[in-house]
Amino acid sequence: MRDVAIIATAQTKHVRAATALNEVEMIQPVIQDVIERSGVDRHGFDFTCSGSSDYLAGQPFSFVMTLDAVAAWPPISESHVEMDGAWALYEAWVKIQTGHADTALVYSYGKSSPGDLPRVLSRMLDPYYEAPLWLTSIDVGALQARAMIDAGLTSEAAMADIAHRSRTAAGVNNPHAQLTSSAEPSALLAEEYLADPLRRHDCAPVTDGGVAVVLAAGDRARELCDRPAWIRGIDHRADGHHLNFRDLTTSPSTTLAASRAGVADRPVEIAELHACFTHQEPILRTALGLGDDVEVNPSGGPLAANPMMAAGLLRLVEVADRIHTGEVSRGVAHATGGHALQHNLVAVLEGEG
Amino acid sequence: MSEPAPIDLPPGLWSQPAVDTSAVAELADVEAVQMVRNPARLDYDYTPGIATTRFLRAIKEKRLVGERCGETGKVYIPPRGVSPVSGLPTTEQVELGLDGTMVSYCVVNLDFTGNAQEIPYVSALILVDGSDIPIYGLVREIPYQDVRVGLRLKSVWVEPEEMTTSLENIRWWAPNGEADLPASELTDHV
Numbered sequence: 001m002r003d004v005a006i007i008a009t010a011q012t013k014h015v016r017a018a019t020a021l022n023e024v025e026m027i028q029p030v031i032q033d034v035i036e037r038s039g040v041d042r043h044g045f046d047f048t049c050s051g052s053s054d055y056l057a058g059q060p061f062s063f064v065m066t067l068d069a070v071a072a073w074p075p076i077s078e079s080h081v082e083m084d085g086a087w088a089l090y091e092a093w094v095k096i097q098t099g100h101a102d103t104a105l106v107y108s109y110g111k112s113s114p115g116d117l118p119r120v121l122s123r124m125l126d127p128y129y130e131a132p133l134w135l136t137s138i139d140v141g142a143l144q145a146r147a148m149i150d151a152g153l154t155s156e157a158a159m160a161d162i163a164h165r166s167r168t169a170a171g172v173n174n175p176h177a178q179l180t181s182s183a184e185p186s187a188l189l190a191e192e193y194l195a196d197p198l199r200r201h202d203c204a205p206v207t208d209g210g211v212a213v214v215l216a217a218g219d220r221a222r223e224l225c226d227r228p229a230w231i232r233g234i235d236h237r238a239d240g241h242h243l244n245f246r247d248l249t250t251s252p253s254t255t256l257a258a259s260r261a262g263v264a265d266r267p268v269e270i271a272e273l274h275a276c277f278t279h280q281e282p283i284l285r286t287a288l289g290l291g292d293d294v295e296v297n298p299s300g301g302p303l304a305a306n307p308m309m310a311a312g313l314l315r316l317v318e319v320a321d322r323i324h325t326g327e328v329s330r331g332v333a334h335a336t337g338g339h340a341l342q343h344n345l346v347a348v349l350e351g352e353g
Numbered sequence: 354m355s356e357p358a359p360i361d362l363p364p365g366l367w368s369q370p371a372v373d374t375s376a377v378a379e380l381a382d383v384e385a386v387q388m389v390r391n392p393a394r395l396d397y398d399y400t401p402g403i404a405t406t407r408f409l410r411a412i413k414e415k416r417l418v419g420e421r422c423g424e425t426g427k428v429y430i431p432p433r434g435v436s437p438v439s440g441l442p443t444t445e446q447v448e449l450g451l452d453g454t455m456v457s458y459c460v461v462n463l464d465f466t467g468n469a470q471e472i473p474y475v476s477a478l479i480l481v482d483g484s485d486i487p488i489y490g491l492v493r494e495i496p497y498q499d500v501r502v503g504l505r506l507k508s509v510w511v512e513p514e515e516m517t518t519s520l521e522n523i524r525w526w527a528p529n530g531e532a533d534l535p536a537s538e539l540t541d542h543v
Contacts, residue, residue, distance in 0.1 A: 018400075019400060020400075020402070020403055020406075021400065021402050021403065022400055022401060022402025022403075022404075022405060022433060022434065023402075024402070024433050024434060024435050025402045025403055025404070025433075025434040025435065025442075028434070028435045028440070028441075028442060031440065032440070032441065042439075042440060055395075057397070057400075058395065058397030058399070059399075065433055067437070068433055068435040068436065068437040068440070069435050069440050070440055071436075071437065071438060071439055071440030072437060073437045073438050111400070113398075113400075114397040114398050114399060114400060115395055115396070115397045115398075116395070116396070119395060120395055123393065123395075127391060128389060128391075131391065131393070132389075132391045
């Protein structure tokens with residue numbers, strides 16, 4: 001296997017609605033920023049890969065228009081996934097493993113504000129049995145949260161604590177976050193339900209934003225970056241699509257991906273988890289085998305900023321940033337796609353020395 | 354090796370083979386579901402962005418405004434705010450002409466539009482004077498067999514009271530009477 005590292009990152013200030021900007025105007029400054037930070041020539045990337053979804057902005061082939069920001073004419077080697085950017089990074093990592101690239105530019109973005117996001121996400125359900133019910137992402141999250149509470153694996157009080165901890169951490173650590181403060185858990189629990197047993201604080205916000213990453217292999221990474229964040233393991237696995245095929249209180253695909261990525265090989269200092277609901281954090285902690293000493297979502301995680309299609313790649317970025325600064329030496333990043341943690345990617349990032 | 358038996362398909366473009374329910378006794382006399390219809394509708398508030406908003410505001414005043422790439426000098430219309438060649442924000446608004454040149458066309462003989470257009474009609478790529486990338490438009494007021502690359506065109510607009518912030522302000526394009534532009538001047542666009 002080739003050594004591949006995240007050598008530069010950039011992200012937007014995440015907001016509820018970037019109303020003045022179209023998608024390319026929103027993501028171009030981030031791409032320009034990451035390119036300048038990386039030290040790679042603007043036209044010098046061996047591969048470019050992006051993640052986004054037409055369903056968010058409601059525009060067919062919206063990703064093609066966004067390619068303007070990577071100077072895609074004359075033609076470049078380029079690909080796109082209709083998935084979170086973590087999977088665009090995975091594709092770029094595979095491309096580098098094949099030897100066809102030494103550097104790659106990866107970016108993803110989501111403008112959820114033009115539509116009604118929980119209803120838009122209902123279109124991910126199977127088209128015959130579940131989608132006609134118009135279960136929103138919040139409804140599905142509530143089913144999962146209820147299963148967790150009934151199984152004694154979490155409680156509304158524990159969920160409020162997670163919301164409070166995450167948004168408070170964002171206020172301290174994350175200048176890019178959308179939500180950076182929280183009422184006390186006791187006050188959160190006095191709020192009305194959004195979808196029983198979920199209250200507003202249990203749900204990730206609707207966010208417009210984006211993120212970009214530069215990957216480089218081996219000596220090229222060492223030459224471009226003082227302390228590269230090496231991808232020591234990366235794997236993604238999926239559980240069944242139908243909700244009734246699954247035990248919603250567990251995430252077997254996360255456990256398998258974590259095993260293949262080598263999470264347990266050495267101690268983990270921090271974990272950035274793509275948990276869009278408070279109750280998903282204990283599912284993922286268990287699935288990843290994280291001890292109580294592991295700091296989870298120091299950035300605030302998706303509960304503090306949730307740009308669709310970017311929030312998973314952001315997890316890798318938040319770990320990589322802390323490796324770049326020398327703050328930590330080994331961290332785990334998790335990204336998810338689909339409803340109720342259906343498809344999961346796990347990456348282990350390490351610094352040298 | 355014998356050829357597999359041909360599958361008996363019911364008529365229709367998207368027909369499927371009959372469902373085999375022989376393994377489930379309870380389904381013996383049940384009529385198979387051939388189709389489900391699940392209407393779905395999602396509403397969006399479209400955000401044109403800063404550069405395209407400038408373009409749309411201008412078109413309401415019967416002006417075509419492109420934006421220039423500071424690195425290559427190319428002018429894009431409708432502008433999206435970023436140059437696809439440099440990857441950098443466009444830096445300057447450029448007032449374009451209201452005439453253009455046909456750089457490619459298609460004589461359409463299929464009714465895509467639900468009778469909105471009488472067929473055959475001509476759909477063309479038109480390079481607006483002063484710009485570097487063509488836009489789509491209808492071409493009329495000329496027999497379809499006479500259209501050609503290089504044909505000079507004028508834009509035909511809706512009545513002033515019908516003007517909105519939309520490219521549909523241009524009803525169609527029609528010959529402006531000028532001599533054709535030689536193909537050698539259009540090599541970047543054909």
